Amino acid sequence: MRAIKAILLRNLTAFSRDKMRFFFTLFMSGFFLFIFSFVMKAAATGIAAPMNYLISGIIIMTVFQSALNNSMNIIEDVASGFMKEIMVAPIARWQISLGQIASATVISVLQGMLIVIIGLFIGLKLDLFHFIMMGVVMVVVGVTFASIGLYLATLSKNSSTFQVMISVIAMPLTFLSGAYIPTTVLPGFLRPVIYLNPLTYTTSAFRSIALEMDGMTEAAMLHNGTAFDIGGFIVTPHIALTIVVLIGILFFSLCVQRFNRADFSQVKVFHRRHR
Amino acid sequence: MSKIIEVRNFTKAYGDQLAVDNISFDVDEGSVFAFLGPNGAGKTTTINTLCTILEKTSGSLKIAGHDVNADKAKVRRDIGIVFQESTLDSNLTVEENLALHCDFYNVPKEEVRERIGFALDLVGLLDWQKAMVKSLSGGMKRRVEIARGLVHFPKVLFLDEPTTGLDPQTRANIWDYICTVQKQKNMTIFMTTHYMDEAEICDKVAIIDHGKIVAFDTPSHLKRMHTSDIVKIKTSDGIGLQEYLRKNGIAFSEKDNVFIVQSGSITATLELLSRWKDSIIDFEVHKGTLNDVFIAITGKEIRK
Numbered sequence: 019m020r021a022i023k024a025i026l027l028r029n030l031t032a033f034s035r036d037k038m039r040f041f042f043t044l045f046m047s048g049f050f051l052f053i054f055s056f057v058m059k060a061a062a063t064g065i066a067a068p069m070n071y072l073i074s075g076i077i078i079m080t081v082f083q084s085a086l087n088n089s090m091n092i093i094e095d096v097a098s099g100f101m102k103e104i105m106v107a108p109i110a111r112w113q114i115s116l117g118q119i120a121s122a123t124v125i126s127v128l129q130g131m132l133i134v135i136i137g138l139f140i141g142l143k144l145d146l147f148h149f150i151m152m153g154v155v156m157v158v159v160g161v162t163f164a165s166i167g168l169y170l171a172t173l174s175k176n177s178s179t180f181q182v183m184i185s186v187i188a189m190p191l192t193f194l195s196g197a198y199i200p201t202t203v204l205p206g207f208l209r210p211v212i213y214l215n216p217l218t219y220t221t222s223a224f225r226s227i228a229l230e231m232d233g234m235t236e237a238a239m240l241h242n243g244t245a246f247d248i249g250g251f252i253v254t255p256h257i258a259l260t261i262v263v264l265i266g267i268l269f270f271s272l273c274v275q276r277f278n279r280a281d282f283s284q285v286k287v288f289h290r291r292h293r
Numbered sequence: 294m295s296k297i298i299e300v301r302n303f304t305k306a307y308g309d310q311l312a313v314d315n316i317s318f319d320v321d322e323g324s325v326f327a328f329l330g331p332n333g334a335g336k337t338t339t340i341n342t343l344c345t346i347l348e349k350t351s352g353s354l355k356i357a358g359h360d361v362n363a364d365k366a367k368v369r370r371d372i373g374i375v376f377q378e379s380t381l382d383s384n385l386t387v388e389e390n391l392a393l394h395c396d397f398y399n400v401p402k403e404e405v406r407e408r409i410g411f412a413l414d415l416v417g418l419l420d421w422q423k424a425m426v427k428s429l430s431g432g433m434k435r436r437v438e439i440a441r442g443l444v445h446f447p448k449v450l451f452l453d454e455p456t457t458g459l460d461p462q463t464r465a466n467i468w469d470y471i472c473t474v475q476k477q478k479n480m481t482i483f484m485t486t487h488y489m490d491e492a493e494i495c496d497k498v499a500i501i502d503h504g505k506i507v508a509f510d511t512p513s514h515l516k517r518m519h520t521s522d523i524v525k526i527k528t529s530d531g532i533g534l535q536e537y538l539r540k541n542g543i544a545f546s547e548k549d550n551v552f553i554v555q556s557g558s559i560t561a562t563l564e565l566l567s568r569w570k571d572s573i574i575d576f577e578v579h580k581g582t583l584n585d586v587f588i589a590i591t592g593k594e595i596r597k
Contacts, residue, residue: 020396020399021396021397021399023396024393024396024397028382028385028389028393031384031385031389032382032384032385035384036384095382098379098380098382098383099376099378099379099380099381100380100381100382101380102346102376102380103380103381103382103394103397103441104397105346106344106345106346106369106372106374107369107394107397107398108366108367108369108370108397108398108399109397110366
């Protein structure tokens, strides 16, 4: 427990000291918030509470990106050599993973909450119950994508190409998740990609809360893109959330397994950069 | 004396390249042990395997009775490591780095403050506790790493090239710190270095070249076995001395009445000097060094 807490606090300290990084992540989210809420408003026609629809997508993408990036920060620890200090310490490998994932989750949820608060000023409408529910889903999403990020980081052989690779993969997944552009307006041939994209389910689960769709019919959910009909099987937001949790568990176990055998001494580092 | 490190037939291969080739050795508890050899000889590979971050290809390695591959957690608790490269968190202060280390090694909470003070005092950095690591000089960072390696009182402290790239004064200081704490805590020190003079303080050295141990002994015994004293004599009686050296079969070279004589022992040196004391204008005695031992054994100068 002590080691997990120590890793968590160390990562939070590092994050709080890196003012530029904090500013730029916030700036990015703010930028998307501005662009999509004002420019894309027209695309969300026919949906009740369009601001909730759009802002919820931006919030959850912020959480996703922040969780992914912050857990991948271990690449920088590998580059700076600090990873070796952790690897030779008498800490169980699952504790290292958990500390790393916990800190990425805390940071991403805080950022998500910040967007919620900004959102409240520009048209997001929420009651307390749904606000708390949002928080819970943010934690689930944070843990899942921090696990994925950490797993990917343990696979990397080369820090700079790895970061480029992640941006290249994350970008289309973000746009094919329905977070910014409703999946219902995307062309049909992209369906398989959309259904394979974990972000789709993330967005669906989160958005259903933002839209307060607790009692909505399946047909209505299919219409606004928070439920999906995959070959006759209806994926409701509840199932979507379950899928996200399962993905999270899968990648967390993979992380621990990787950490048990990880040999970070072979990672090549060409330059360090801030994200 | 009990053996704290036991290595038997240890081999490590990268692909078909043998980095360490079937080596065996023991290290006594409470001793200072050095691995000498050029870069790429297999020193770091051995240290990293002993430190549980590299898997062996074959053989058996034990620290304090625990197998390094099977009992990683127990081995990790017993060792401290100062790596070749910096492994500090530069975004934290000196104190935070050490406190983090104490958390990792489960140092009793009530002792943490005192131990950090002890370790930083030892390396002379008590006044720098609150400084950010990134603001320190290279030598200071090294000292922080050493303090950190000591703060959990390990049974064995590994030092992989701890003084590479440091100025001579800092190097000397670092060895002072290490020796002080070694004596205080009866710690075993396992170090690698390619500075031969640094290995003189060791109880035992192993010379490793191309993945094999080519010599394993005390520094003084190695020097006695593999080197001879060199006596440089300037004399006014060149002909007489030359004749004497020839007659006694002592190896020498001569130029302008300056003789370079190889002497087998101190007694022989004293005898030579006292016999010719009337005609000797000047003399110097060079003792053999570990570097000479290395050249004698491997047939080449240490590659840096």
